[in-house]
Amino acid sequence: MLEITSTPLVIMAILGTVGIIIPIISIARKEQGSNSFYAVIAFAALIVSVGYVGYQFINDNVAPAALFSEDVLVDDAFGGLFAIAMLLVALFTTVGSITYMRKHNSPAVYYSLILLATIGMVLVAYSTDLVMLFVAWELMSLPTYILVGFIKKNPSSNEAALKYFLFGALSSAIIVYGISIAYGLTGSTNIGEVIQGYSTLDPSLLSLALLSVGMFIAGFGFKMGLVPFHQWLPDTYEGAPPPIAALLAAGTKKVGFAAAIRVIVLGIVVLNLDWTLALGILAVMTMTIGNIAAIMQKSLTRMLAYSSIAHAGYILIGLAVAPYSSLGLQGSLYHILNHAVMKGMAFIAIAGIVTTLAVTNLDKLQGLGRRMPITALALVISLFALAGVPPLSGFWSKLMLFGSALDAGSSLWWAPWLAIFGVLNSALSLAYYAWIARKMYFEGETEKRVKESKPIIAVMIFSMIFLIGFGVYPEPLMQFVEFATPVISLDLMP
């Protein structure tokens, strides 16, 4: 049994209570207007949750990354890393929404839904049972469908929500079907027992086990934005309110990887088949198609959406080589943490640009470096970090990912090609990121500086400190990631 003070239960209690109380307060006060009041409550709840996760880490109450547990949840460091990343993204979204929500109705419901979605995101990473994983997955998805379509009068917000809903509902249907096959084959829904059951499976049933793993890859792949399943993603990010695009790109997408690492990677190890090649091909396709499509975009939001598809490809490199190199999963987790901050920051910067200037078209960004200096500087830093330019934090995680691919080259002949494609793609992405920077700083007439929103500047400064600080001095973050990475090897049996 989990103790009552274990991290997932405490986070669930804090965020759940506050998430339910916020709408009740708004009904009791019989008013809709006071947007920043609800934002402050949500912010306080998230800060307390982050503090609790950190406190548990500092007091060594957290188990090292456990692969399996007999319970439905496990309080381990792997979940803790995702909890910190997801709570940070939720904090960014909450703070970044304050200015945006001034122009829109029912802020109480909005912040409450962000908190509820955050509970789902955190719980997925802690789940060690397929039932818990599925329920948490839906708890994450359902509020985000509503948040994407939150601006009811705006046709593109609604269209984005409908597309997101259709693919999201399909992905959860596929996941339930995969769970039902896994349950039928092994008689259990506990991930450890399922994988143990797979390793002793009658060979005639192996194709069914492969079908269930394939369904998990497809189901989680929709949320991760892997390439055959990515069509909804740019439309949804473009139509959604920009702070919610940050929540989707930096939050729910990473949760797909948490679920994938808990289920797919371990399943691959035990099924003892060369699934790594399939994941490697997916990784190359995802990053190449994402980057090539990003070059052709005219809207900044869409370009970042395609770049987040490309980053799903980079993270997948680590999953593909995980059984052959201990650096693989470590690099993936490191990049997930970095990408959560970089992408969250970039989309919140867009939220700032949209609320003050109401443009996302790249041609209209000329001279942004003089009109909104802090936002523009932060956007450029996040873009360079996404490309992996050295003194920034994104460089180290990419180095670790590509290093793991080279490291696995001794047992997999094709693994170094993953690193080559990764480096080529990073160079390609630097081209269009630098083009944005040029547009913002070296083009357009000198225009007057406009007033930037203070909450968004706070987010920008925090994430700039994170990216530059951990870029110059990465050791603490690396040690933390190493502690949070589960050990996977080919001779592993639960």
Added chain:
Amino acid sequence: MANELIDFTLVSIALLGIGIYGLAVKRNFIRMLFAIEIIINAANLNLVAFGRFLPHSGGQTLALFSIAIAAAEVAVGLSLIIVAYRMYQNIDIEDFRSLKG
């Protein structure tokens, strides 16, 4: 024999096929929502059938959870469809073309 596991599994696979066909061919949003519901119910049938032939009730429990979640999902989906209908007077997915690039 009506009580064999294979009968339930075959029905479930047939339902999965119907769901995928509906998603691929239909363009009305409510029809596509129903196709997804059929896939979820195919999975539920699988779970309950497997649970019937196993010594414990884990499958039935998961099926109950999944039914409740599917109901919540339909509620969200239909509310989005109502908003879309008020805007476009139509729920054909081909008409939603304002976002592209």
